[in-house]
Amino acid sequence: ELTCPICLQLFSEPASLPCGHIYCLACLQTMGEGLDQHSCPECQAEYQGTNALVKSLKDTEPSGASRAEGAVCEGKHGFQSGSGSTERSFPLGQQQGGGKGKTEMDEPKFRMASQVTELSLKLEMSESVLRKEKECELELSTANGQLREKARRLLGQIAELSRSYTAQVMQLIEEELGPGEASVGGRVSQAADLTNQLRQAMLRAESLLTEDDEAAFRDELQTLQPLFAELMARPVGEEDDHHVASKLNSARACPKLEEMNAAFRERSGEIQRSLRNTINPSEVTFDPDTAHPNLVLSRDLKTVTFSTTKQPYPSSPQRFTNFFQVLSSQSFHDGEHCWEMELDGSPWIVGLCYSGKLARSGLPSAVESSRCSWCLMWFNNLLTAFEQGHDVPLKKTTVSRRLEIRLSFKTHRLSFYNVSPSSGKTHVYTFKANLTEPVR
DSSP: OOBOTTTOSBOSSEEEOTTSOEEEHHHHHHHTTTOSSEEOTTTOOEESOHHHHHHHHHHTSOOSHHHHHHHHHHHHHTEEEETTEEEEOOOOSOEETTTTEEOTTHHHHHHHHHHHHHHHHHHHHHHHHHHHHHHHHHHHHHHHHHHHHHHHHHHHHHHHHHHHHHHHHHHHHHHHHHHHHHHHHHHHHHHHHHHHHHHHHHHHHHHHHTOOOHHHHHHHHHHHHHHHHHHHHSOOOOOOHHHHHHHHOOOOOOHHHHHHHHHHHHHHHHHHHHHHHHHOTTOOOBOTTTOOTTEEEOTTSOOEEEOSSOOOOOOOTTOOSSSOOOOBSOOBOSSEEEEEEEOOSSOEEEEEEOGGGSOSSSGGGOGGGOTTEEEEEEETTEEEEEETTEEEEETTOOOOSEEEEEEETTTTEEEEEEEETTTEEEEEEEEEOOOOSOBO
16 A cells, blocks of 8 residues: 555655545656656546646645644645645655654555545445435336326226216116015005905904894994995905016016126226236236227236137227237337237237227228338248338248247337247347337
């Protein structure tokens, strides 16, 4: 630590450059001879030449008791004042007795000066790292806060949708079951009223049969005869068991409930897909609203298969009607993304497109012929790249069952790779696409 990095000898008249590195003054003068610009041998920081260093050395030589005290103070704090500015400085060759010899503190001070320089540089680096980490923390906190708020809003929509659905279904149940209950209740009331009247008539008739007074018997009989006639004329309302069972059967068709269920499934599916896209922005799931009727989607919306039977999908203006195609639920507009796809031996087309510009019916809806798409097509054992409607046959290109897709908005590249357990990952094709809109 006490040797000059140039001559590798102990310092003789050590001089500190503005950058903090220390050398022998003679070594610096020798290296700077004939040069218009001077720079530190280690960090290449420029300085004004050795004359300024000589002046600095002379200024630090004490001329008396007060000068010696001032020099000690400067060495202790690591700063010196001069020409109206404050700069970091280190004690250079302070002497006692009018400059006749070195002090005992010179070597520790030189060692401390080097350590302070290193600490200063490390402090600057640490402060820079701290600033960047705080910026990253703020950015992450802001992004996570927005994500939490969006997730909370979507979950609130699910809860509100569930409450609304529950209220509507209960109201529908009342509308469907209420009339039947009222009808049965009315019949129960009528039957109970008739039963009560018949019971009262029987009691009066039985009481009359025990009457011994002929006059009283005739009077009461004249009163009861019209009542008996009326009660006997009223129908009891008996129905066969089959008719009663059909009225009480709860397994009835309710078209309105099916409509409500379909609307609930559609809306809840939209919210759940939005929530999934929020939590897993790079995850790709298929959008059932765009799937051709001959395409069957799995429950997790990650697998699509062809079926000869058309599916009873609800009508949607986003659905493909002529070509067997389906879009992803997610759209992407920035960042870096990577996906893997598992394929079978059937023909396929995989790529990206501006979904808003892609037609849903007719010839313009074919993704390979669209001017707003970039895709690969595997057909008849031939791989073809389609870029904005123009095809590029890729001869002698093998295709494995697993395909990796990489999208970079920064480098404007869409790359495809074969992924094979035996040969690893091999490049297939790369599109250079300056994407200006969200893609799916």
